[in-house]
Amino acid sequence: MTNRYVSCSFIGQLGNQLFMIAATLSYAWDHRAIATFPGLHDSNYRLSYNRDRIFFRLNTFQPPTPLIKEFAHTYWYPVHRIPYCEDNLFLTGYYQSWHHFHHHREKLLSLFAPHPDTLDYLSQKYRDLLHHPYTVAIHVRTYCLRDHKALPFLGLDYIKDSIKLFPGSPQFVVFSDRINWCKKHFEPLEGNFIFIEGNDGGQDLALMSLCKHNIIANSTFSWWAAYLNQHDQKKVVAPALVYRSGPTHHFYCPEWIQIPVTLQPYPEDMRAYDEVSQSFDNND
Structure with missing residues (x-):
């Protein structure tokens, strides 16, 4: 079985980043995909700083195959779960709703636990x-x-x-x-x-x-x-x-x-x- 990967773009600072990462991780856990966040190597939005102090438990490697499919989300998009995609997926937007990831809260608490x-x-x-x-x-x-x-x-x-x-x-x-x-x-x-x-x-x-x-x-x-x-x-x-x-x-x-x-x-x-x-x- 070929691995499927999911990642996301980053817009804004730490609070926004947590929403985007949580939604991406939740999608990966729901659909047996691999979440990775190479964008955390960037210097803008304090991403590399937060990578080392907040997101140090996450994958940050570049997926071996391109992330062709994209799903975009605005502030008030009504969908509670990201639709399933058979291909690799790249998420853009804010995902500022607990609906996207609350069913995986315990896992998120572990991953986001303080350094x-x-x-x-x-x-x-x-x-x-x-x-x-x-x-x-x-x-x-x-x-x-x-x-x-x-x-x-x-x-x-x-x-x-x-x-x-x-x-x-x-x-x-x-x-x-x-x-x-x-x-x-x-x-x-x-x-x-x-x-x-x-x-x-x-x-x-x-x-x-x-x-x-x-x-x-x-x-x-x-x-x-x-x-x-x-x-x-x-x-x-x-x-x-x-x-x-x-x-x-x-x-x-x-x-x-x-x-x-x-x-x-x-x-x-x-x-x-x-x-x-x-x-x-x-x-x-």
Whole structure:
């Protein structure tokens, strides 16, 4: 029997890459094909960087035969499973729906598990935090008003409404592409907040997933942090708006709690907090 291969193109940063790879792997497992990702050798979109730190368990060899057939997928394409193809297949698009791969979640959890070096680093730097019984990761994704016009800024009201769903005395763990903006604007909020700084994307993704619960942004990066969270009693809170238009029921897992969002003007002081070195500044 001749081996069949499947691969994918890459568009965007780590969060998008996780969706594309998960959909490709799921198709391979469903149809006894071999998934390989030679595109991870490219330098654009931090692909080679993520290959070594996130996707180090994946095949990256070039298929011995051409990938002639192509299946394209847009953001809101309604198909839940990629149609079977008798030939080698090359997937293009975003595949931003849990429907494509959730039936293989356990395999994905194993393949996307943090690198041992990442776990060692986190266990030393955040020992007390990782042993805290009640941690809630908060992701504040501010985006860029010029470059991300389709992705609205959620505003602090969403954060205020979300933290109300966690009674008692949780430890809120804040991640952001503009962490200093968060330090300033979280001052009036009630709660115990820790602000995470100085990590790379893989380290932040792992740390977010190791918190007990997640408040995510309209972000594929924190989507994956919540999806990779393996705590049985986890609560995931998400904004009921991802893009300025488009449904969310294919995007969010059914058990995740969606909070209504009222769009707010982009903060006038945001540019004063540009932090281009932040680890996941472009990880969606």
